[in-house]
Amino acid sequence: DIVMTQSPDSLAVSLGERATINCKSSQSLLYSSNNKNYLAWYQQKPGQPPKLLFYWASTRESGVPDRFSGSGSGTDFILTISSLQAEDVAVYYCQQYYTTPYTFGQGTKLEIK
């Protein structure tokens, strides 16, 4: 199984500051035939289901604010929030869909400092 490891486990950032979450996979998620990285990012707020933020590592889902960005390729990926807003407090998960079993990172809890 592909192991997804996020860092840090938790993060406290001041409003308006940048937040960066890392995700590392145990094997490459880049499929050579289409040059796509099979990596998604989700946001989960308390008591709610997860919400898709990015797919193919960097394609923003419709309606996601542009202060969010996804980057990376191969085994190393980054979710960045350029200017943290109060409504961004949540747990963030990366997920690989390169092969089954699909696997998630352990989650990163983002809080306001």
Add this chain to the structure above:
Amino acid sequence: EVQLVESGGALVQPGGSLRLSCAASGFTFSVYWMTWVRQAPGKGLEWVANIKGDGSEKYYVDSVEGRFTISRDNAKNSLYLQMNNLRVEDTSVYYCAREFGGFDAFDFWGQGTTVTVSS
């Protein structure tokens, strides 16, 4: 508007069985792969199983293989998860989600249904 509504969660004893349902609306259900994801209390997300639009392909996480069966009824726009020989560690909120395509991200999620396995 895409909607996914899970039902069937309950308190069940270890070794028992349960069938979860997910009613889909707002999209052409038969075209999409569908997935079950679970989340144990206070824990992260775990993918459980998925099924192709026509039901011809199914995949499971090892921990449920042989105990859980995913199925769908495209005439009823419904997804199911039959869970047998339940264990305490199966206690979770179970979400159904739509896969954007096969081997793809999950673009819509239901609100979840709670399964508690306890004696």
